[in-house]
Amino acid sequence: MKKRQVSLKDIANEVGVSIATVSYVLSDRKDSRVSEAMAKKIKEVAKTLNYQPNKIAQSLKSGKTNTIGLIVADISNPFFANIARIIEDEATKLNYTVIFGSSDEKAEKSLHLIDFLSSRQVDGFIIVPSEGTDNQIIQLKQQNIPLVLIDRYFPNISTNHVIIDNFEASGKIVNELIASGYKRIGMIAYSNPLFHMRERIRGYQETIQNHFGNNISPNLVEIDFNDSRKQVCTAIDGLLAGENPIDAIFFATNTLAILGLKYIDELSLRVPDDIAIVSFDEGEAFDFYYCPLTHIRQPLDEIGKKAVQVLTQQITQPDMGEKQICLKADLIKGKSSIRR
């Protein structure tokens, strides 16, 4: 049977003083005018009894839990796992705990997580919103619960957010392929209406258009997140078929790239000799891939830290205006986009 933790009352009884006095001493308020001698004695007893304040009680009183709710889209994706880690570390530094969950890109799961975390009285949320969660975000805004979106946002809902310029990054990496001499560049993306994905696609399409005008049209295949393993293969087959097979593929995410590269291996195609490959984000899986991948590296560290900073500011100064931060991503050049 669990022993009751020692409380202020226990210390008060031991010292022979009131609970209030103990509280004043241990909460170290400057304006408490408790005598030195008494304070010293109370602190001593607290130490020997190994007193730990009950945060639950403190939270109930103060209405603050110093807890952040984090909802990511897919924790099995190292991109989100890394961001989660960074957010956790930064939050810890600022004396916040993070409770997190993965929505697995499902609106229903997201709603459940928000209710769950709300009932636990988190002070605010950091959310990677998934498709169809617009109204959940609106709801949180209406309740005036501090909130920061990351990775994605809804252009028609004004919120705090920290994102990267996906349009620019996408253009940058397609330009790299073009500069290497590739012309028939295909893109494989998710058929997902979220802003970050649309921006990546738009960056691809406009860059192709700008360079080749009507001579070469973009070659985009959008696939379903829930059936990606199969559809990536079909997509690649499609891009390689016909009289003008593509000579380069741009994968819109690291998960797509991993699936795609496995299939390309199966087809016994060599990168970049048979086909050039570029991708968004990294993955531990690429560590041992024979051909270092040209990819977009998002400033994870900055995204995570800024998100926590913006959120905690909103928590402590609720009347501060909204912060919208858009960062630039880096192009990392590997061998996978070198001209064969």
Next chain:
Amino acid sequence: MKKRQVSLKDIANEVGVSIATVSYVLSDRKDSRVSEAMAKKIKEVAKTLNYQPNKIAQSLKSGKTNTIGLIVADISNPFFANIARIIEDEATKLNYTVIFGSSDEKAEKSLHLIDFLSSRQVDGFIIVPSEGTDNQIIQLKQQNIPLVLIDRYFPNISTNHVIIDNFEASGKIVNELIASGYKRIGMIAYSNPLFHMRERIRGYQETIQNHFGNNISPNLVEIDFNDSRKQVCTAIDGLLAGENPIDAIFFATNTLAILGLKYIDELSLRVPDDIAIVSFDEGEAFDFYYCPLTHIRQPLDEIGKKAVQVLTQQITQPDMGEKQICLKADLIKGKSSIRR
């Protein structure tokens, strides 16, 4: 400014009834004998006001938070990340929240996490104990806080634990090498006194001894966790030098294997032609390694689920005896241990 959440009081005022009555209705106690009509009205109002019970207040009253504290040794290791995910999912199923942290194999950080989680009144702990945390575990036991150790345990402290038979697994994989015809088998492990590591080493040593007696002695190199990148290279150099270089290496963990394989690539050695490789655990990084690795696969799923089940049982039935579960791990045969 954050709006106050609606409370029982708000509903009570709205309906014109006491807080107690509302509480009875909404907590759905069978023994509440509130009239049907009243109950219905209260539930309706609760719904329209979108009432969510304040878990903080409930916890303070009940002394239960339905929260589990999870401390892993190193969250950047996919082995622990995966286990954390499984524990989280299982806990959610059983209506518990998980708050977790990574001790980074440091006793000091572990202590800080335990204090932190204790003050948040977690109902119990699942811990991957790191070196030097013996006394922290003893302390938790003395406070009668429910506790389950995983992956490792202290043989001289009796606790709930869920582990695998590292001695057996280690023997199994060394036997596989021997069966393939390898004789000079080196092992690279951490110089870490924890039981799981000692068992892996003992499994290796005894298996070598059983097969070769005094003809061939074990060739073990222990390296420091905090300087592993460098020391793995030195270790491999050492094993390959001399008149009787080894022809196979057994890495005691996946992190060691990754570091080792990178170095072996740098040396332009081919697996298994130039050297055979076997390892404990997997890693996403191996997905693209040209030679599928022979390795020990631990039953992560079972470890995680059992840990949660044992812990929640201890929480709800504190006078139940200790549970000690030892699982068997599987040998997954790849091409990395095939006779050249």
Next chain:
DNA sequence: CTGAAAGCGCTTACAG
């Protein structure tokens, strides 16, 4: 069938 009251552990404005 319904409500007043105590209490979980803490904080803090107020009184002495």
Next chain:
DNA sequence: CTGAAAGCGCTTACAG
């Protein structure tokens, strides 16, 4: 310099 008292939002044994 110190303490009695109210209150955070909830639950529940007890009284009516």
